[in-house]
Amino acid sequence: MYRSHTCGELNASHINTEVTLAGWVQKTRDKGFMIWVDLRDRYGITQLIFDEQRTDLSVFEKAKTLGREFVIQVKGTVIERESKNKNIATGDIEILVSELNILNEAKLPPFTIEDETDGGEDIRMKYRYLDxxxxxxxxxxxxxxxxxxxxxxxxxxxxxxxxxxxxxxKSTPEGARDFVVPSRMNEGQFYALPQSPQTFKQLLxxxxxxxxxxxxxxxxxxxxxxxxxxxxxxxxxxxAFVEQEDILNMFEGLTRHLLKEVKGIDVDKFPRITYDYAMKTYGNDKPDIRFGMKFGELNEVAQHKDFGVFNSAELVVGIAVPGCSEYTRKQIDELIDWVKRPQVGASGMVFCKYNEDGTLKSSVDKFYDQEDLKKWAEITAAQPGDLILVLxxxxxxxxTQLSALRMELGNRLGLRKPDEFAPLWVIDFPLLEWDEESARYHAMHHPFTSPKPEDIHLIxxxxxxxxxxxxxxxxxxxxxGGGSIRIHDKELQAKMFELLGFxxxxxxxQFGFLMNAFQYGAPPHGGLAFGLDRLVAILGGQETIRDFIAFPKNNSGxxxxIDAPATIDDAQLEELHIKLKL
Amino acid sequence: MYRSHTCGELNASHINTEVTLAGWVQKTRDKGFMIWVDLRDRYGITQLIFDEQRTDLSVFEKAKTLGREFVIQVKGTVIERESKNKNIATGDIEILVSELNILNEAKLPPFTIEDETDGGEDIRMKYRYLDxxxxxxxxxxxxxxxxxxxxxxxxxxxxxxxxxxxxxxKSTPEGARDFVVPSRMNEGQFYALPQSPQTFKQLLxxxxxxxxxxxxxxxxxxxxxxxxxxxxxxxxxxxAFVEQEDILNMFEGLTRHLLKEVKGIDVDKFPRITYDYAMKTYGNDKPDIRFGMKFGELNEVAQHKDFGVFNSAELVVGIAVPGCSEYTRKQIDELIDWVKRPQVGASGMVFCKYNEDGTLKSSVDKFYDQEDLKKWAEITAAQPGDLILVLxxxxxxxxTQLSALRMELGNRLGLRKPDEFAPLWVIDFPLLEWDEESARYHAMHHPFTSPKPEDIHLIxxxxxxxxxxxxxxxxxxxxxGGGSIRIHDKELQAKMFELLGFxxxxxxxQFGFLMNAFQYGAPPHGGLAFGLDRLVAILGGQETIRDFIAFPKNNSGxxxxIDAPATIDDAQLEELHIKLKL
Incomplete structure (x- = not known):
């Protein structure tokens, strides 16, 4: 055993105990007659002290050679620290070292091993083990x-x-591209890596x-x-043997449990909104409901008033941005530029300030009077002091454009608080979506999703x-997370494949084995899948998944x-019955 | 919700309760005026009863149409059963059905869905969801x-x-063959699927x-x-920061915990034997120590006695088979034939009966007297009544041959009891083994395994x-399970690769990233890996892993x-920058 304690557990109650610690040198301070070393392991940092007066000379000399990230083992006595550090758990004590064993030396790391590092993304990935x-x-x-x-x-x-x-x-052309694996034993054939265990879980x-x-x-x-x-x-x-309601309750329970256990947060019953409502109200099927700015549809009140842009539009829709009625023209122009960026793609934006004094001032006052604008405020639920933005x-x-603007403003105004959690269900998704490119319907979720019984006649x-x-x-x-009740009837599944152009x-x-299985007594069933990487990142209050993955890949995969993928040798290709075609 | 209870939970305490159950029809018994149905789900079987007198006629008629493996939902009342079945948890009750809903019909399954099935291996695999x-x-x-x-x-x-x-x-030629995955985004390059996360865990x-x-x-x-x-x-x-002793203790603790929790068995501290001892005593580095028949080396007592076969042999070694001294000549000949099979490969076998009366009778009495044979008995720890077999x-x-015989006899004599668990550690494995074919040393465990410090001078x-x-x-x-203390020193690791012919x-x-990592402060570390499939099978008291894997592959992979692997289409090959070479 290389250690009697970790670097995170010693405190005043251990004073005068003989201990052995092991870890990495976080940093050293050499005052000539006294050397302090911060020793770090997974559990914390403990201060070591080497004292010319009290430490054996050979040990003291060896301590002088220590560099950052050296791996060392020390024996010593826990003593009370003169200047206590209230910021760390071990801040009341230090170890007066009697023995020092350098387990491994270290080159200077390419970036600092600190909470705030000077290393960029690429260098951190290359030396992920240091990160x-x-x-x-x-x-x-x-x-x-x-x-x-x-x-x-x-x-x-x-x-x-x-x-x-x-x-x-087995590879299936439906959905995203598969990664495939050539088979050595089955010449000319390939396995595929699963995009999800969908069919297997249904077979279970x-x-x-x-x-x-x-x-x-x-x-x-x-x-x-x-x-x-x-x-x-x-x-x-x-x-199996469940309806949608059962699944929503079960996995709402799971998520509530997680929020409680890992975040200490109690949440109420999750709101449930339909896909249609989500699209109309947030322009988005995954709305952030930590903040308002719900969409107000203004067609009825804004059309037929000589403003051609609105009159010719299929939809006129606005949001009330809280507390921003005093935005300057410059600030508003910047927002207009923002929505006109190619990533958003709006052609322009109308604004209306709902002043604190109750008056309204818009960029289209030529066409709309106070009464008209009052209606805009009502429909967008604007309060005096808000800024109404209309696309x-x-x-x-x-x-979609207004949703992008809403999220951007949510970020800018600090309304998307990382320590606030607002889960909800979005239900009643469309079964199919039309794909312009292939000129056919695609399954919005996947081809195994059950239509609502009352909608089947629309097929x-x-x-x-x-x-x-x-x-x-x-x-x-x-x-x-997302999921569905599945089709468990062979005929309906066959019809679904037909609808999808199979x-x-x-x-x-591709799916004969599944439809075959449905002939032998398939129960009603359904489920869902959570994306763990994203779930963990969000629970961790962060936006990016990469730092929740031990060894992530970059944007080129x-x-x-380890520098993978890499070439393999010809003999290997030969055995797999393939050759390169570059 | 399709059910109020499962098919495994109702008992006498539920009598007169209204319940809803769902599951599969295990079997039906139709007596004309009365129909019984065994309804099965994951949790058990509950008997349903449809009674011409008490059941609605339309329900009764529908019940007549039920076939094996139909999926049904029933509502009914829990009633006391006339002829109770003490073999199942629900045997005191049955359900008098008032409503019957056929959720899905079923074709007759290709084999019986019973504990003892009539289905062969192949058909069970093809319809694994039924199995x-x-x-x-x-x-x-x-x-x-x-x-x-x-x-x-x-x-x-x-x-x-x-x-x-x-x-x-990334693919590495060391060890077994890799499965590889062509990269679409990195032309001409391949990922490999891991044979184990060895290097990644060391980087952790x-x-x-x-x-x-x-x-x-x-x-x-x-x-x-x-x-x-x-x-x-x-x-x-x-x-990390551990020695071999720490690892053995930790994972002995895990295994003891498993035996306790999943089998209810307490085991003592695991014996530890060296590889050399295991080979000499059991002819095998994974000995079954649930039974004895330890090897006795007979060179000293059996050589130089005019028996040329023994005299010219490097090793003469025997085991005492308990209670088999009365085996007939025919039984013994069968054993001799058994060891001469090509799979075992012995050229012959000598036997010696240690009779109950204390006399000894061998197949080589011409060369050995009672005194000689007495020594054989001593060395093989034979008791009167045992049969000594010598190769x-x-x-x-x-x-290796005698080990095969020992295991075979262990099986035949019922000494390998599936409900008995005898774990042990085998330690001090050789670092290298000589491979005749490639005429070089291979790592016995893997190239990252640390030599014993006291043996390093032998390099x-x-x-x-x-x-x-x-x-x-x-x-x-x-x-x-198996593992090792790893090398954590860059120089030693480089020397090891050299020794292995890299x-x-x-x-x-291939391993630059690992050796590079060792420069930045690698701690002493080690570990091991258990084979879960095999561990579970053995804890389950069975020999074959296949039935502990939900969807196993056959011997051709x-x-x-699902009929995988399979061909993929040309467009897919094209995208991956490969073509077939058949």
């Missing part, structure tokens, strides 16, 4: 472990069984395992947008209007620490 | 979940942090995460021997004699349920 020594990263990993443990404990107590599903499965339901979960890696070979990873972790769940255009596009004539038994859990403006043969080839 | 409905398979999966949860709870309580390491890593130690574990899938593209899987699960563990030849080969002249700080945990004749460039290419 992990820093408290913020280390604590994120510990936090992630705690969240995962709490998930497992809660679901196990609820009777769920964690089942490992296979990683070497057919198999009678009525409460399943798994914390599992999933893989998508997509062009990486910021903060996406080619491999990511899901909390994958499925239940117009095609409905969906305009909502023939208005499939786009069918609502699904599908739901998302949304937290602070992020979709943290030929019978394609459906049979590379692990720059 | 999972059977108690033996379902209970194995639940058992696996419990074991994994107990592992996680125990290690978490001991301060371990579960860290997810990446699945898309360099990163200060001093107690790490992970239950994680690993991948090896090897020709599959019976009961191997291309993807398998490890409990992967690592600790001879080259030492290692002969030990130059006798590397084969170096012992490693490596250890295996053995349970009932199976290696369930050029400097190869070592740098195929998943015959």
């Amino acid at each position: 992990i020594r820093r408290n913020p990263v280390k604590n994120n990993l510990l936090f992630r472990h705690n969240v995962a443990m709490e998930v497992r404990k809660y679901l196990s107590e609820q009777g769920f069984c964690e089942v490992e599903t296979p990683y070497l499965i 339901m057919v198999g009678g395992m009525d409460k399943y979960f798994q914390i599992v890696k999933c893989f998508r070979d997509e062009d990486l947008r910021a903060d996406r990873q080619p491999e990511f972790t899901q909390i994958d769940c499925e239940m 117009s255009g095609p409905a969906h596009k305009t909502r 023939a004539n208005d499939p786009g209007a069918i609502r699904a038994n599908a739901y998302d859990m949304v937290l602070n403006g992020n979709e943290i 030929t019978k043969e394609e459906a049979e080839n 590379r692990d720059i620490m | 999972i409905r059977r108690n033996p398979v379902k209970n194995n999966l639940l058992f696996r979940h419990n074991v994994a949860m107990e592992v996680r709870k125990y290690l978490s309580e001991q301060g371990f942090c579960e860290v997810e390491t990446p699945y898309l890593i 130690m360099v990163g200060g995460m001093d107690k790490y574990f992970q239950i994680v899938k690993c991948f090896r593209d090897e020709d599959l021997r019976a009961d191997r899987q291309p993807e398998f699960t490890q409990i992967d563990c690592e600790m 001879s030849g080259p030492a290692h080969k002969t030990r 130059a002249n006798d590397p084969g004699a170096i012992r490693a700080n490596a250890y295996d945990m053995v349970l009932n004749g199976n290696e369930i 050029t400097k460039e190869e070592a740098e290419n 195929r998943d015959i349920m």
Whole structure:
């Protein structure tokens, strides 16, 4: 045993105890006759003291050679510290060292191992093992472990069984691109890595395992947008003999448990809003409801008043920005420029100040009188002191633009508080969405999602209007989980594939095993999956998932620490029955 | 909610309660005026009764249509059963059904869904979702979940942090073959799937995460021997600032905890034997010590007696088979044939009966008198009534053969009791083993294993004699876990790669990141990994891992349920910058 205690546990109650510690040299202060060393491990920092008067000379001399990040072991006595440090748990004591053993020397690290480091993203990734020594990263990993443990404990107590599903499965063209794995033993054939264990969890339901979960890696070979990873972790769940209500209650319970256990926060019953309501009210199917600024649709009051821009628009919609009626023209112009950026794409923006004195002043006073503007204020729920901002255009596009503005203002005004948690359910998603490019319907969730029974009659004539038994859990403006009640009837599943443009043969080839399984007694079932990386980041009060992943990849899908992917040798290719085509 | 109770929980205390149940029809008995149905779910079986007198006619008629494995929902009243079934928890009651809802019909399953099924291995794999409905398979999966949860709870309580390491890593020629994944975004390059998270866990130690574990899938593209899987699960563990003793104690504690929690068994401190002792005493580095039959080396007493076979042999070694002195010549001949099978490969076997009356009778009485044979009995610890069996030849080969015989006899004589658990540690493994084919040393454990400090001087002249700080945990004749203290010094690691025949460039290419990391303050560290599939199977008292894996692959690495691997289309190959070479 290299240590009797960790560097985080000694305090005044240990004074006069002989201890052995091991860890890394955080820093040294050499005053000539006295050397102090901050010794760090996973648990904290303990101050060591080498004193020319009291320390053996050879030990004292050796202490002079210590550099940052040296790994050392020391024996010594816990003594009371002269100048106490109230900021750390061990701040009342220090160790008067009698023996010093250098376990490993260290080159100067390429960035400082401090909470605030001078290392940029790339260098931190290349030396991730050094980055992990820093408290913020280390604590994120510990936090992630705690969240995962709490998930497992809660679901196990609820009777769920964690089942490992296979990683070497079959490629399916539906959905995102698969990563594939050439088979050596099955010439010319490939496995695929799972994008999710979707079909396997459904087969487990057919198999009678009525409460399943798994914390599992999933893989998508997509062009990486910021903060996406080619491999990511899901909390994958499925239940049989349940209706949507049962699933919402179960996983609301899980999330409430997590908020309580890892954040100490009690939350009320989650609000439930429909997809339609979310889109109309927030322009977004994953609204951040920590703040207001709900959309007010102004068509009725703003159209037919000689303002051509509004008159010709499908939708005129505004929000009331709290407390911003005194924005200068310059500030407002900056906002207008912001919405006109290509990433947002609005062509212009109308504003209306609701002054503290109750008067209203808009950029379109030529067309609207006080009475008109009063109605704008009513519909956007503006109060005196607010600034009303109005966009117009095609409905969906305009909502998306206003949503971007709302989120931006939420950030700027500090309304998106990292220590506040406002979960909700968004339900009644459309079953299908039309894809212009391929000129066919795509499954909005996935092809196994059940339509609402009362909407099934729309299949023939208005499939786009069918609502699904599908739901998302949304937290602070992020979709943290989503799922659906599944189809468990072979005929309906076949019809669904047809609707999605599969030929019978394609459906049979790719999902024959599932439809076959449905013939042998499939129970009603449904489930959902949480994105663990995102969930942990949000619970941790942060926006980016990368620092909650021990060894993340960069935006080109590379692990720059180990330098992967890499070339492999010809013999390996040969064995796998493939060659390069560059 | 489709049910108010499960099919496993109703008993006499529920009589007169109105309940709703859902599940599968296990079987029906139709007596014309009365129909009984066994309704099954994950939790048990409950008997339903439809009575012409008391059941609504339409319900009664519908009940007549039920077939095996139909999925149904029923409402009814719990009533006392006339002929009680003491074998099942719900045997005191039955449900008088008032409503019957057929949730899904079922084709006749291709094998019976009973504890003892008529389905062969292949058909059970193809319809694995039906196989999972059977108690033996379902209970194995639940058992696996419990074991994994107990592992996680125990290690978490001991301060371990579960860290997810990446699945898309870099291929290394050392060890078994990698599965590889062509990269779309990095043309001509490949990821590899991890054979184990070995280097990542060592980097976590360099990163200060001093107690790490992970239950994680690993991948090896090897020709599959019976009961191997291309993807398998490890409990992967690592600790920093520890010596071998600390690791043995920690994971002995984990295993003891598991035996206690999941089997209700208390075990003593694990015996520790060296690799050399294990080989000499059991001919095997994973001995089953639930029974004796320890090897007795007979060279001193059996050589130089005119028996040429023994005289010319490197090793003469025997075991005493308890209570078998009265075996007939035919029985003994069968054993001789058994050891001469190509799978064992002995050229012959000598026997000696130690009769109950104290006399000894051998197949080589021509060369040995009673006094000689008495010594055989002493050395093999034979008692009157035992049968001594003796093999001879080259030492290692002969030990292996006698070990096979010992295990076979252990099985035949019922000495390998599935409900008895005899764990032990095997320590002091050799660091290297000589590989005839490649004419070089290979790492016996892996290239990161630390030699024993006192043996390091042998590197130059006798590397084969170096012992490693490596250890295996053995349970009932199976290696369930293995690990080592690692090298944490860059120089020693470089020397190790040299010894294994790596050029400097190869070592740098493949493991440069690790050796680089060792320059920045690597702590002493070590760990081990358990094979979860095998551990669970052995704790479950079974020999084969396949039924403890939800969706296993067959011996050709195929998943015959989903028919993977499979061909992928040309566009997909194109995107991945590869083509087939058949």
